[in-house]
Amino acid sequence: MKYFAWVRERIGRAEEEIELPADVGTAGELIVWLKGRGEEYAHALERDRFIRVALDQRHVRHDAPLSGAREVALFPPMTGG
């Protein structure tokens, strides 16, 4: 897992290795599951629908299956440029 911007700050780390339970199948289910891991996760991810997900460095929707992704990233809406 990689976290950026205020998601990173609230969770308190930039990346970590996570073993996912078998019943976490989509990006959205991953977010819900992470929120149950502790207050910092619940705080970082409270506004679910604003959280963006990238699988192997590509944007995906929350209903995208995680299958096969080696790198999962969560972050706020982007503000570059």
Add this chain to the structure above:
Amino acid sequence: MKYFAWVRERIGRAEEEIELPADVGTAGELIVWLKGRGEEYAHALERDRFIRVALDQRHVRHDAPLSGAREVALFPPMTGG
């Protein structure tokens, strides 16, 4: 009078002083009158409606009155930029 581009080339000069007859009131009438001054004018201005007119360095339509203009210019459609 000032002439530019192929209007200048066909008339054979870049500028000249002209005394207008009293019955030449508009830019369009000026073009018609000039065409009667000789073959080079007739050739330069044969496609009347393509000829652009500027009075005192501002574009005008063929129905614009000449009244008071000190500098009249005739030229083809522009192709700058």
Add this chain to the structure above:
Amino acid sequence: MIDVRLTGEALDLAEAAARLGDDPDTGAIATFLGLCRGETGRLSALELEHYPGMAEAEITRIAESAMSRWPVRGIVAIHRFGIVKVGEPIVFVAARSSHRDAAFDAVRYVMDFLKTEAPFWKREHLVDGTVGPWVDATDADERAKARWA
């Protein structure tokens, strides 16, 4: 701020861009550079005739019109006359604004009107050393202008 200039010399792009000046509330600078195309090896240069005095006045009027339409903080426009070799700049237009949409629109507007309203005329110089015909005005340029109506 409007800065319009004609020149018979090669454009110095760094100097041209610097004419926009510094401004801590400019968030966006859009620019356009028009270059002499080789037309797949046919041309060696374009020769640009202009109407001195009116050319500057007309480009200034176009820039003023752009500044009245969009919240733009400055416009710079520089146009070559004389012989412009293939690959060299003919025209540079830049606009600075707080936000990007205004800067993009202003530059494009100035270019669309400059093409059809500024008194410049191009003629082709061919690679065989001869002077070719005057360039014809295009319908595409007239249509480009019409989109701002």
Add this chain to the structure above:
Amino acid sequence: MIDVRLTGEALDLAEAAARLGDDPDTGAIATFLGLCRGETGRLSALELEHYPGMAEAEITRIAESAMSRWPVRGIVAIHRFGIVKVGEPIVFVAARSSHRDAAFDAVRYVMDFLKTEAPFWKREHLVDGTVGPWVDATDADERAKARWA
């Protein structure tokens, strides 16, 4: 030709423009420069966090999409990360094409998607020395992207 680069150093605009290269059939170069605004004296700088690897990949995908939509001969995009002081460039995008419409459209398209799709996040550094909030994404940027749909 697509050339995408990220840098932690101040942008060298002459070098950036030179990356477009020479090409005798390029008649039009459109560019955009996004600068750090002072927000009327409130900010000293913006800090840009990015997702290394994905940032380059995403901007490259956007540029490829632009090149598939318009007859553009080359796109250069350079984006800063780290601390960018007021007045300094954050992003430079340039496109070259035979004609101006394609160059204008391509640059604007790249900017509209870059704003909302490239993984960068800004946070404010205030003139009083404190670190301010993360910048919120704007509806205006989402709408800008939607116009290309």
